[in-house]
Amino acid sequence: MPYDRMKDFLAELERRGKLRHITEPVDRTWEPACLAKWMYQAMPNDERFGLYFDHVRGSEIPLVTAALGASTHTYAAALEVEPERINEKIVQALLNPIAPRTVPSAPCQEIVRQGENARLSDLPIPTWTPGKDAGPYITTIVVSRDAYGGFQNFGVYRTQVLDDHSVVINLSPGRHGFRCVHSYLDQGKPAPIAWVIAAEPAVHFATVANLVYGAEEVGFAGGLKGAPVDLVKATTVDLMVPAAAEIIIEGEILPDETANEGPFGEFAGFMGPVLVRPRAHIKAITHRRDPIYYGLTSQMPPSESTVMQSLTNAGVILKTLRHDLGESTVRDVHIDLTFGGLLAHGIVAMKPLHPHHGKRVGRILADLTPLKRITVVDADVDIRDATHLEWALNSCFNPERDTVILDDVYFPLYMDPSIRTADGHEAPGSKIIIDATQKIDAGSFSLPPRETMMRALERWRELGLPEFKIPPRAWFRIQRS
Template sequence: MTAVHRAVLEAQGPVLQFDQPLIEQDRLSDIPVVVNLFGTKERVAAGLGVTPDGLEGLGEFLAALRAPTPPDGLRDALSRWPMLKAALATRPKIVRSAPVQSVVHSGAGVDLSTLPVQTHWPGDAGPLITWPVVVTRPYSSEPENTGRYNAGVYRVQVLDRDRLIMRWLPHRGGAAHHRSWAQRNEKMPVAIVLGADPATLLSAALPLPETVSELTFAGALNGARPRLVPAKTVPLYVPADAEIVLEGWVSATDTAPEGPFGDHTGYYNPAEPFPVMQVSAVTHRNAPLYLSTYTGRPPDEPAIIGEVFNRLALPTIRAQIPEVRDLWLPPAACSYRIAAVSIDKRYPGQARRVMMALWGMLPQFSYTKMIIAVDDDIDPGNWDDIAWALATRMDPSRDVMMLENTPMDYLDFASPQAGLAGKMGIDATTKIGSETSREWGSVMHTSDADMAFADKLVGRILPELRK
């Protein structure tokens, strides 16, 4: 299934549904598997409730959530009404019955082997849930206070018929909540939502401010209040219209080796201990669907989502670093390991200041091992433009900045130590003022009049070039 999925994704093909997935030998599942939901940037944008052209507006909304400013007069207040309406829509609507609880298996009736959870790569340790929305809350909160919930997309390994392994890294919200329960030696209630609506799933992956609940923010994307229902066996509320929910308790102390599994780097990551979840109930719709994906060397769905999130992050970045004009995180570089940024350069040393600001701004950039800064006449998303800037505006002895012992994704096997690595900043901007003692050359440009003449003449000689 992974091989079929990857071939269709690389061809920018449609969403796929496997009607009768083979679980083992002759045993078929009656739960269809859906993959490639986010296989194109257009489908990711649709999941966020906008067209690709509307991503900039949504990015500005996210930037305003991080640093809201008071309305400046009536005109500005009215212009902010769509944001206010979206914010109000995040208040959840609590219901007492829900499609996701049409069928309930609890206690001895729980059997995770009935779910068509994929084993994606030949070297994988076993079945791996790849699109779970994991819902948690901190120890000090009440179940009704959904504003304090965290919803994150983590890797979940199926251990046996009623146990799972939760792979959440220490800096993620779910891990922070787990620590708050473990410090009191208490197990933590968890709900794993499988087949959440696209807005909820993407909200769980978005880098939202810590004060904004991912679960309820989906209401802003959908333009409607999210419907939540009390879980059957844990003190949590869950999305009422999801396909499947796994309820249970994560131990304060029990761990099991998770992995190895193929990861977004294109390598298998080693097995490591992570907390164990005891599943207390499985609830689902009548005739549910199981949503799945794979992670591997790009392209994959997370890389495509990362390209869209890159565009969403631009307004937030510009609000903090106004001289930034554009930013590109090449998907082939595992989405965030390399960044190219174009700036409106005005003073010596500005490129280095921007690079250091990016590394310290968002948690995602702490894992970016190389930043290439270019002028605003360079398209940072065009490797040919970047190569020309590197070849003509960068001197290795002067324009390369090296840092040591900085945070790094521990899955980066190139790092000398797990979790610690160097960073490189390359200043490929035009050198001005005290940055150089030479007179800089002038970039060649064809005049507008000559370009217009050429376009008109070529259009007459080779009309097919105009198509």
């Protein structure tokens, strides 16, 4: 059964022991963020859990973070698959999107507060890098609309709270939300905007997918959910928002109104600079009768944002290579879980069909995505297994022959600390492609033949030696022995 609301997913996580309640009152200006930081900095992927703060001082609404992207396990749980099926689920959802359904009324509008009654301080919005961030930040889905195409865009753009009724949004040039907002502002018209707090999990994952401009994330979300996402008309702006969300903040950006945004702790692990960004006025806050607030944890990786963005965009790339570009021998794609899935390391497992095929696929990805390092290995390498990946690199990669460096590439993201100064200036970057597919037949593997190994496995069991789960690395190698 698909999760129709965030609370259903949280209940399932709790059942699996992957959600912890903190019942003592907490101070939103430092405690939730710092506790989440300890979890991500100190605990391994397999042990992390969502954090549910029942009592946040000064607010009647509980705060949840790190549940969607605590780890590969919570992400997979939200998609109702095992971790090894995540990519396939994303590919199928992209191939079979489900259009949203419009509903006349919605749980997210059970309570409607407009104008002066819509106060941001009623929400338990945390400060994410206490002592360094410019203030509390809303870290969630931002909905905007293209004035010409009529389509809506969902993206996460961090939003700094300025006061009870206004915010400044990090709508970076080049981002789809920026284009949508400017399609109004450039005509001298106010741009509608809305923040969606705690929609069903699929909507949050689809939002961080890097799709082409105009491809509506909400259809992808429907594909992930296996059912249409219900949308309802916002109460004060011309936008359709997820009906099952816990809270919706509605706003408007007026032409030429800007404010300083930042500093803010960014996904790359450094503080972002102060930049001039669009300012928005809050027109309404609507919510359920018993809402929860959800804020995505980012900053120093690993973090919730890196888990969500890396896993989602690996699936998007797999679909693009296999289904849009006809690279049918690509078996798997993985993005390292430490750098927001953007300027990170992308690894492709594929069967090359002709000389330099691996390099060619690497170059395509370098052009299409913000990935900074791309490694291509053979299809029978488990790219999530560091031991196997290192072996493939050490055994198949001849640096002088197999490296491509692309210089002077510019992707409109100013967050790469290797090319950006602390005050926000940046130089064009470069990218590296490593083709570590096997090009020379180095002979037979130094393992006994397959039949002998299978006989030995039976002997292992007969001898009562400890049971083990056979990792893909071992299967792949024994097939070729």
